[in-house]
Amino acid sequence: MALSVSIIKKYEDEKEVIYLYGEFENENGEFSVDKESFEVTQLKNLESPTDRIMFMTAASKIVRSLKNSSGLPDRISYNS
Secondary structure, three states: OOOEEEEEEEEEOOOEEEEEEEOOOOOOEEEEEEOOOOOEEEEEOOOOOOHHHHHHHHHHHHHHHHHOOOOOOOEEEEEO
16 A cells, blocks of 8 residues: 655744645645654644554654654655
């Protein structure tokens, strides 16, 4: 099964960043990342059996960007 996840920045301040994730056809999930501790909190689930894998994929992409100091993207997608 192919996986396609779009990740879009919704909000950012000096302490946290909030992203939307999903396929964006019907609905989207939401998560926040603490910029100091890299702690991820899921704020809104998708009503989909693929929610967990989409959430984990999106969160890992953003945390990896944050840890690598490569900046936080406004928009990114993942396709497998």
